[in-house]
Amino acid sequence: xxxxxxxxxLKAGTNxxxxxxxxxxxxxxxxxxxxxxxxKIYKETYREILNADACTVDMHKxxxxxxxxxxxxxxxxxKGEVATTLIDTFKQRFRMILSASVSTDSITALxxxxxxxxxxxxxxxxxxxxxxxxxKRGDCPLTTATMVANHRKRKRAEMEMx
Numbered sequence: 365x366x367x368x369x370x371x372x373x374l375k376a377g378t379n380x381x382x383x384x385x386x387x388x389x390x391x392x393x394x395x396x397x398x399x400x401x402x403x404k405i406y407k408e409t410y411r412e413i414l415n416a417d418a419c420t421v422d423m424h425k426x427x428x429x430x431x432x433x434x435x436x437x438x439x440x441x442x443k444g445e446v447a448t449t450l451i452d453t454f455k456q457r458f459r460m461i462l463s464a465s466v467s468t469d470s471i472t473a474l475x476x477x478x479x480x481x482x483x484x485x486x487x488x489x490x491x492x493x494x495x496x497x498x499x500k501r502g503d504c505p506l507t508t509a510t511m512v513a514n515h516r517k518r519k520r521a522e523m524e525m526x
Contacts, residue, residue: 384436400440405430411449418456423478430478457481465489 374380379401382390390397404410405427414421423430431450438446461481464473465488474482498504 384433402437402441402446403427403433406434406437406441406446406449408445411445414449414453414456418453419460422476423457423481424476428479431480461485462488466492 382398387398387400391400410426427433431454434446434450438444438450441447461477461484464477464481465485467473474485477485
């Protein structure tokens with residue numbers, strides 16, 4: 365793994381960061397060749413930071429695919445703390461994502477967002493523009509449904525009879 369190493373094999377207990385797909389396949393063998401640990405952004409130190417105030421964290425620097433990777437590795441977290449952290453983090457950051465979608469200074473607003481948060485923001489911008497265009501065009505004005513109008517007429521007729 366390290367070209368400058370003098371030995372061909374790694375010593376037992378050596379910590380090495382490898383891609384998740386490789387770790388998963390090596391862990392699935394019987395007996396497992398590796399033990400899987402959570403990445404540092406899902407460990408207790410970062411969970412405490414995220415629980416305190418997730419809006420202050422620059423997710424783009426911390427982990428661009430924070431939510432996607434978190435969903436994938438949650439199955440390795442026996443205590444279920446990763447899933448809880450993902451949900452709580454998104455709840456805290458939702459208002460920030462929403463304000464980024466309507467912000468006039470979009471570059472500054474998008475800077476601390478993860479990739480999935482940026483995708484959701486872009487989707488919200490497209491939806492808001494479509495709604496604004498539809499409201500401005502007025503090509504399909506809102507009208508009272510005939511069923512509602514008939515119901516009102518019937519009610520009015522009943523009231524007049526009394």
